[in-house]
Amino acid sequence: xxxxxxxxxxxxxxxxxxxxxxxxxxxxxxxxxxxxxxxxxxxxxxxxxxxxxxxxxxxxxxxxxxxxxxxxxxxxxxxxxxxxxxxxxxxxxxxxxxxxxxxxxxxxxxxxxxxxxxxxxxxxxxxxxxxxxxxxxxxxxxxxxxxxxxxxxxxxxxxxxxxxxxxxxxxxxxxxxxxxxxxxxxxxxxxxxxxxxxxx
Amino acid sequence: xxxxxxxxxxxxxxxxxxxxxxxxxxxxxxxxxxxxxxxxxxxxxxxxxxxxxxxxxxxxxxxxxxxxxxxxxxxxxxxxxxxxxxxxxxxxxxxxxxxxxxxxxxxxxxxxxxxxxxxxxxxxxxxxxxxxxxxxxxxxxxxxxxxxxxxxxxxxxxxxxxxxxxxxxxxxxxxxxxxxxxxxxxxxxxxxxxxxxxxxxxxxxxxxxxxxxxxxxxxxxxxxxxxxxxxxxxxxxxxxxxxxxxxxxxxxxxxxxxxxxxxxxxxxxxxxxxxxxxxxxxxxxxxxxxxxxxxxxxxxxxxxxxxxxxxxxxxxxxxxxxxxxxxxxxxxxxxxxxxxxxxxxxxxxxxxxxxxxxxxxxxxxxxxxxxxxxxxxxxxxxxxxxxxxxxxxxxxxxxxxxxxxxxxxxxxxxxxxxxxxxxxxxxxxxxxxxxxxxxxxxxxxxxxxxxxxxxxxxxxxxxxxxxxxxxxxxxxxxxxxx
Numbered sequence: 001x002x003x004x005x006x007x008x009x010x011x012x013x014x015x016x017x018x019x020x021x022x023x024x025x026x027x028x029x030x031x032x033x034x035x036x037x038x039x040x041x042x043x044x045x046x047x048x049x050x051x052x053x054x055x056x057x058x059x060x061x062x063x064x065x066x067x068x069x070x071x072x073x074x075x076x077x078x079x080x081x082x083x084x085x086x087x088x089x090x091x092x093x094x095x096x097x098x099x100x101x102x103x104x105x106x107x108x109x110x111x112x113x114x115x116x117x118x119x120x121x122x123x124x125x126x127x128x129x130x131x132x133x134x135x136x137x138x139x140x141x142x143x144x145x146x147x148x149x150x151x152x153x154x155x156x157x158x159x160x161x162x163x164x165x166x167x168x169x170x171x172x173x174x175x176x177x178x179x180x181x182x183x184x185x186x187x188x189x190x191x192x193x194x195x196x197x198x199x200x
Numbered sequence: 201x202x203x204x205x206x207x208x209x210x211x212x213x214x215x216x217x218x219x220x221x222x223x224x225x226x227x228x229x230x231x232x233x234x235x236x237x238x239x240x241x242x243x244x245x246x247x248x249x250x251x252x253x254x255x256x257x258x259x260x261x262x263x264x265x266x267x268x269x270x271x272x273x274x275x276x277x278x279x280x281x282x283x284x285x286x287x288x289x290x291x292x293x294x295x296x297x298x299x300x301x302x303x304x305x306x307x308x309x310x311x312x313x314x315x316x317x318x319x320x321x322x323x324x325x326x327x328x329x330x331x332x333x334x335x336x337x338x339x340x341x342x343x344x345x346x347x348x349x350x351x352x353x354x355x356x357x358x359x360x361x362x363x364x365x366x367x368x369x370x371x372x373x374x375x376x377x378x379x380x381x382x383x384x385x386x387x388x389x390x391x392x393x394x395x396x397x398x399x400x401x402x403x404x405x406x407x408x409x410x411x412x413x414x415x416x417x418x419x420x421x422x423x424x425x426x427x428x429x430x431x432x433x434x435x436x437x438x439x440x441x442x443x444x445x446x447x448x449x450x451x452x453x454x455x456x457x458x459x460x461x462x463x464x465x466x467x468x469x470x471x472x473x474x475x476x477x478x479x480x481x482x483x484x485x486x487x488x489x490x491x492x493x494x495x496x497x498x499x500x501x502x503x504x505x506x507x508x509x510x511x512x513x514x515x516x517x518x519x520x521x522x523x524x525x526x527x528x529x530x531x532x533x534x535x536x537x538x539x540x541x542x543x544x545x546x547x548x549x550x551x552x553x554x555x556x557x558x559x560x561x562x563x564x565x566x567x568x569x570x571x572x573x574x575x576x577x578x579x580x581x582x583x584x585x586x587x588x589x590x591x592x593x594x595x596x597x598x599x600x601x602x603x604x605x606x607x608x609x610x611x612x613x614x615x616x617x618x619x620x621x622x623x624x625x626x627x628x629x630x631x632x633x634x635x636x637x638x639x640x641x642x643x644x645x646x647x648x649x650x651x652x653x654x655x656x657x658x659x660x661x662x663x664x665x666x667x668x669x670x671x672x673x674x675x676x677x678x679x680x681x682x
Contacts, residue, residue: 106410108406109403109406109410144324146264146265146325147322147324150328150329153214153309153312154332154335156309157306157332157335157339158335160305160306160309161302161306161335161336161338164302164303164306164339164343165339165342165343165345168345
């Protein structure tokens with residue numbers, strides 16, 4: 001057994017158990033942290049596949065940015081766990097049935113398909129170097145440029161719809177006007193009253 | 201790689217969007233209508249561009265982005281439908297004083313998504329197009345933030361849509377693992393090279409079927425076919441009526457194009473397997489749609505179930521697998537969209553107790569207060585049922601004809617019976633309009649010139665069904681020759 005296989009089995013086991021923890025753990029914060037851990041494990045698996053760029057991006061973007069935000073949101077929300085768990089018994093049998101069917105079919109398919117596979121799909125793409133990052137960049141800005149730009153438009157749409165849905169000016173809204181605050185003069189806010197009793 | 205001159209229609213729309221977004225910020229609220237007219241102008245200009253460069257766009261040979269005649273006909277149809285939808289939307293939003301240019305802008309983003317879906321020749325682009333469309337629809341549904349129903353509908357649609365996108369991605373990743381490509385053409389070549397009939401139990405075919413089922417589930421969700429229809433009544437009911445008008449029409453065209461491209465071309469080698477799946481989807485849709493619609497009292501919910509039933513008919517046409525059947529299915533889709541624009545457009549112009557129409561009983565006695573309007577609504581509903589010589593009759597006729605020609609007699613009998621059951625709930629609305637007592641006066645938000653002309657156009661299309669028939673014939677034959 002070489003080291004790669006040992007690492008693979010260790011991290012896939014960890015990945016499986018942490019993914020199961022995501023859906024079974026009661027506390028939403030713990031569940032989010034297990035999700036972080038499962039991302040980390042899959043990043044290691046990608047590293048084993050020589051996809052070093054993607055695995056680092058996964059850690060930087062998902063673990064570093066997305067999940068941290070997610071954790072903040074989860075911590076701020078007051079989630080009633082007992083309510084969310086209510087339908088568990090009712091849907092358990094259906095869930096097990098669906099799970100068993102899909103898992104059985106998938107494992108049958110994957111076992112036979114990739115057992116003696118000689119297909120290496122990566123070879124069909126023209127590569128310009130052995131460097132994974134360089135190849136990705138090359139493909140992204142040549143063959144998939146259109147897809148890349150469409151993704152940019154999706155992000156633009158995200159920004160615009162988020163602003164449209166949250167920004168609402170109404171007469172009852174209370175907001176500060178900085179220039180008005182700065183330009184205020186003393187006479188507008190202060191009224192000096194002479195205390196005649198004391199002066200006597 | 202792609203020559204950028206071929207995606208000029210999309211570039212027109214995108215640049216118009218970017219320009220109008222910025223311009224709209226600087227317009228005072230009494231001049232906001234300028235951006236509305238600019239959007240309408242850019243849509244019409246885009247139609248003009250596609251129409252005038254029809255042959256040039258057809259010469260595109262890109263394997264990523266197809267701008268052939270088939271795609272362009274659908275693009276023009278979608279653009280023109282959106283112009284009409286925007287007209288009704290602006291009338292509605294102005295009447296209720298909730299006009300916002302962003303509503304139109306977000307919808308145009310969705311239009312861009314649909315154009316990408318229609319043209320995509322690659323699963324990656326297809327996915328991006330679907331995401332662009334669904335994201336814009338989520339925000340458009342949530343547009344009316346004051347209503348609890350709207351927010352609930354948007355969240356429901358968002359969560360279910362995200363799950364269905366996950367299904368789609370899973371299917372796509374399986375296909376990529378099996379064939380080593382995302383391009384429609386290469387997947388097609390791989391499937392035809394498999395020699396399905398001799399090794400029906402081979403692992404490749406099981407894998408492909410697995411992927412196909414996942415993709416089909418996701419697309420049926422977007423289409424609204426039963427048993428993946430649960431979101432349709434709630435979302436139609438929850439959103440404002442012009443959003444319902446938008447949701448129930450043009451996205452269905454785009455998804456139909458995806459259906460026909462994936463099933464009839466890319467997965468044509470697996471026809472043996474998917475035809476049964478599509479038949480099950482369509483039977484369930486027709487059954488559930490027609491039977492549950494009977495018990496609805498809300499007109500939007502009733503029309504939502506009628507949408508499901510209509511989708512069932514479209515799928516019934518697709519399941520046959522012959523060119524005539526595809527033509528019939530396309531004819532049905534176009535008919536459905538034209539009729540649905542008419543019915544929701546007309547309903548969006550009605551005001552009952554200073555709100556838009558919700559219940560069927562709101563319409564009672566419409567004939568005594570506004571006979572012309574009642575007549576228009578009756579014509580549209582009769583077209584839905586399929587009374588000759590209206591358009592709906594020809595659509596149903598072509599579908600059933602295609603079924604009979606493929607010797608599928610039980611299914612065609614089922615379709616006819618279900619049409620009879622379905623006619624009940626349309627006729628009930630007509631009964632409410634003509635024979636019930638007038639309760640409260642219904643107001644109209646604008647003059648009926650446009651709706652009147654549109655419905656007369658609908659009647660003319662029904663009298664000359666060859667116009668749409670030739671169009672379907674032409675585009676379907678181009679799809680298979682390309």
